[in-house]
Amino acid sequence: xxxxxxxxxxxxxxxxxxxxxxxxxxxxxxxxxxxxxxxxxxxxxxxxxxxxxxxxxxxxxxxxxxxxxxxxxxxxxxxxxxxxxxxxxxxxxxxxxxxxxxxxxxxxxxxxxxxxxxxxxxxxxxxxxxxxxxxxxxxxxxxxxxxxxxxxxxxxxxxxxxxxxxxxxxxxxxxxxxxxxxxxxxxxxxxxxxxxxxxxxxxxxxxxxxxxxxxxxxxxxxxxxxxxxxxx
Amino acid sequence: xxxxxxxxxxxxxxxxxxxxxxxxxxxxxxxxxxxxxxxxxxxxxxxxxxxxxxxxxxxxxxxxxxxxxxxxxxxxxxxxxxxxxxxxxxxxxxxxxxxxxxxxxxxxxxxxxxxxxxxxxxxxxxxxxxxxxxxxxxxxxxxxxxxxxxxxxxxxxxxxxxxxxxxxxxxxxxxxxxxxxxxxxxxxxxxxxxxxxxxxxxxxxxxxxxxxxxxxxxxxxxxxxxxxxxxxxxxxxxxxxxxxxxxxxxxxxxxxxxxxxxxxxxxxxxxxxxxxxxxxxxxxxxxxxxxxxxxxxxxxxxxxxxxxxxxxxxxxxxxxxxxxxxxxxxxxxxxxxxxxxxxxxxxxxxxxxxxxxxxxxxxxxxxxxxxxxxxxxxxxxxxxxxxxxxxxxxxxxxxxxxxxxxxxxxxxxxxxxxxxxxxxxxxxxxxxxxxxxxxxxxxxxxxxxxxxxxxxxxxxxxxxxxxxxxxxxxxxxxxxxxxxx
Ligand code: SF4
Numbered sequence: 001x002x003x004x005x006x007x008x009x010x011x012x013x014x015x016x017x018x019x020x021x022x023x024x025x026x027x028x029x030x031x032x033x034x035x036x037x038x039x040x041x042x043x044x045x046x047x048x049x050x051x052x053x054x055x056x057x058x059x060x061x062x063x064x065x066x067x068x069x070x071x072x073x074x075x076x077x078x079x080x081x082x083x084x085x086x087x088x089x090x091x092x093x094x095x096x097x098x099x100x101x102x103x104x105x106x107x108x109x110x111x112x113x114x115x116x117x118x119x120x121x122x123x124x125x126x127x128x129x130x131x132x133x134x135x136x137x138x139x140x141x142x143x144x145x146x147x148x149x150x151x152x153x154x155x156x157x158x159x160x161x162x163x164x165x166x167x168x169x170x171x172x173x174x175x176x177x178x179x180x181x182x183x184x185x186x187x188x189x190x191x192x193x194x195x196x197x198x199x200x201x202x203x204x205x206x207x208x209x210x211x212x213x214x215x216x217x218x219x220x221x222x223x224x225x226x227x228x229x230x231x232x
Numbered sequence: 233x234x235x236x237x238x239x240x241x242x243x244x245x246x247x248x249x250x251x252x253x254x255x256x257x258x259x260x261x262x263x264x265x266x267x268x269x270x271x272x273x274x275x276x277x278x279x280x281x282x283x284x285x286x287x288x289x290x291x292x293x294x295x296x297x298x299x300x301x302x303x304x305x306x307x308x309x310x311x312x313x314x315x316x317x318x319x320x321x322x323x324x325x326x327x328x329x330x331x332x333x334x335x336x337x338x339x340x341x342x343x344x345x346x347x348x349x350x351x352x353x354x355x356x357x358x359x360x361x362x363x364x365x366x367x368x369x370x371x372x373x374x375x376x377x378x379x380x381x382x383x384x385x386x387x388x389x390x391x392x393x394x395x396x397x398x399x400x401x402x403x404x405x406x407x408x409x410x411x412x413x414x415x416x417x418x419x420x421x422x423x424x425x426x427x428x429x430x431x432x433x434x435x436x437x438x439x440x441x442x443x444x445x446x447x448x449x450x451x452x453x454x455x456x457x458x459x460x461x462x463x464x465x466x467x468x469x470x471x472x473x474x475x476x477x478x479x480x481x482x483x484x485x486x487x488x489x490x491x492x493x494x495x496x497x498x499x500x501x502x503x504x505x506x507x508x509x510x511x512x513x514x515x516x517x518x519x520x521x522x523x524x525x526x527x528x529x530x531x532x533x534x535x536x537x538x539x540x541x542x543x544x545x546x547x548x549x550x551x552x553x554x555x556x557x558x559x560x561x562x563x564x565x566x567x568x569x570x571x572x573x574x575x576x577x578x579x580x581x582x583x584x585x586x587x588x589x590x591x592x593x594x595x596x597x598x599x600x601x602x603x604x605x606x607x608x609x610x611x612x613x614x615x616x617x618x619x620x621x622x623x624x625x626x627x628x629x630x631x632x633x634x635x636x637x638x639x640x641x642x643x644x645x646x647x648x649x650x651x652x653x654x655x656x657x658x659x660x661x662x663x664x665x666x667x668x669x670x671x672x673x674x675x676x677x678x679x680x681x682x683x684x685x686x687x688x689x690x691x692x693x694x695x696x697x698x699x700x701x702x703x704x705x706x707x708x709x710x711x712x713x714x715x716x717x
């Protein structure tokens with residue numbers, strides 16, 4: 001930190017304290033802040049997401065579609081390779097897909113889709129289709145939650161024209177708060193991976209005459225492969 | 233874009249805007265587009281109003297403990313390997329950003345949409361030191377190639393039509409075949425996507441704004457629909473976040489409450505497409521992501537606002553709903569406001585940030601119809617705060633010249649009776665609003681027709697009215713609508 005940074009920091013904090021009329025040492029204020037950070041109260045969570053599993057998955061599917069994404073509900077993960085191949089074929093895309101090192105993707109029976117070429121690594125912008133495994137889904141808005149790392153590189157979420165995302169039905173939560181608790185359980189309190197991406201539908205822009213167009217800078221298509229759980 | 237301030241010429245700006253037909257064509261779509269979508273999104277979520285209360289309470293709590301949450305944010309961001317810089321003012325923030333870029337030998341910088349960048353005039357500054365800034369949000373890109381400022385906080389190019397965009401693309405993308413078809417918005421978008429893809433991959437530094445900073449985890453959050461902000465922050469060597477200090481929230485749960493009202497209020501989506509939580513630089517085993525992560529936290533007058541009535545403005549999450557529902561904004565657009573923040577939020581924020589001398593016109597640019605406060609997800613009492621500024625101005629400067637000037641702006645709107653019509657029909661639903669908005673623009677011939685609407689509701693605020701009447705009696709030069717009452 002340069003000395004300019006230090007003096008600016010002091011100036012800003014002094015001004016905040018003066019306006020609030022505080023010293024930052026008041027025990028009750030410190031306690032209130034510590035309590036909120038430790039307790040992270042949920043606030044008002046919409047009833048919409050608080051559903052039994054079958055209805056929750058149905059809501060997730062409806063909201064994914066409402067966000068202009070597409071969705072396949074597969075009985076088991078073993079069906080994923082053929083579903084990926086079928087998707088690429090239906091869009092007239094080359095039979096090539098790029099994925100990360102996620103063990104749940106690595107152990108799929110890829111031999112079931114022999115025509116499919118599977119590459120592993122981050123995207124450099126030249127691939128048309130990427131496959132990721134979501135950490136979670138959120139039913140209330142049809143959102144998939146992606147965590148950065150070698151398992152599912154962030155560039156796969158952004159650069160390929162078509163983003164295919166596997167979501168385990170058991171990981172579809174009703175609301176965001178449930179997902180935060182699961183992330184805390186994995187990474188610890190107060191710690192996040194470099195990037196948490198909530199993705200709700202494919203990229204879009206309405207900047208030209210407010211006409212909504214898909215495929216602005218990110219993927220033109222988002223295709224969710226929901227795996228397992230009750231189907232209706 | 234430079235931040236030349238034309239706010240003192242608001243009345244002239246407004247007159248010009250009213251006579252600008254392409255602008256009026258573009259503005260006629262603002263209300264119909266946004267109002268119905270927000271209303272439908274709010275309608276679909278029974279908890280929407282409860283979430284607004286919750287969002288307001290979270291920000292009130294945060295602002296009252298801002299020193300402590302900032303300390304926590306700083307500690308957590310550093311623990312994740314990030315750098316946190318505090319900037320007292322715009323010059324300070326520009327210097328911090330320039331130093332980082334120069335140390336990294338940056339030649340190109342990609343940028344996600346950031347109002348703070350506009351506020352501090354970053355692009356001109358970077359260009360002046362030989363660094364090319366490239367705006368990547370489509371709307372920001374459009375205004376950058378035109379050399380304009382944004383005219384809306386979430387739809388910066390809302391004042392343009394597609395023919396103007398086509399002409400600009402032909403001018404700026406001169407290396408592309410001239411015979412190409414750019415008649416449809418889809419072809420314009422595809423061309424921008426192609427051009428900017430190259431820039432994303434070549435950039436040395438990515439600069440984004442922040443919709444929120446989370447104290448619990450030391451995280452910055454951006455919310456976009458295009459994905460440009462994500463590419464901006466993922467691909468280059470360094471990610472610089474520009475945030476003002478009121479972007480802070482305590483926890484991930486708190487920001488989840490506020491996110492539930494943000495997109496619904498802005499575009500009527502349940503959630504924007506990309507909500508991205510960034511914490512520190514890439515980790516040792518990450519295959520992608522920036523090698524450095526910097527957060528620049530700007531004050532620029534905000535800490536002083538914490539001390540009084542204006543603290544409430546610091547709850548703003550820049551959703552744009554207040555301008556989307558504002559009859560004055562619908563009539564004159566964003567550029568007339570003369571600086572970075574237009575609409576009702578601009579009218580209360582601008583005088584605080586650029587000084588009451590330059591910004592004093594804006595609190596008068598209001599019909600006091602109250603729609604902004606009704607839709608503000610953070611329940612900011614915008615009309616009350618505009619009155620606060622007007623009263624302050626009248627208390628401070630009772631010289632006739634000053635007062636005439638202040639009244640002049642107000643009377644300018646008062647004479648245009650159609651601006652008041654929405655206020656008389658507040659109870660009408662979104663659908664009827666649409667119909668009326670169209671009808672209003674069909675009858676734009678400016679001053680004509682105002683007489684039939686003379687009985688508009690008087691503006692609230694006894695001090696203002698009392699002073700106005702007193703002053704008029706004194707001058708015996710009553711404005712027309714008073715004289716004929
Ligand atoms: S003042 Fe309220 S409505 Fe206006 S931009 Fe801010 S949060 Fe949105």
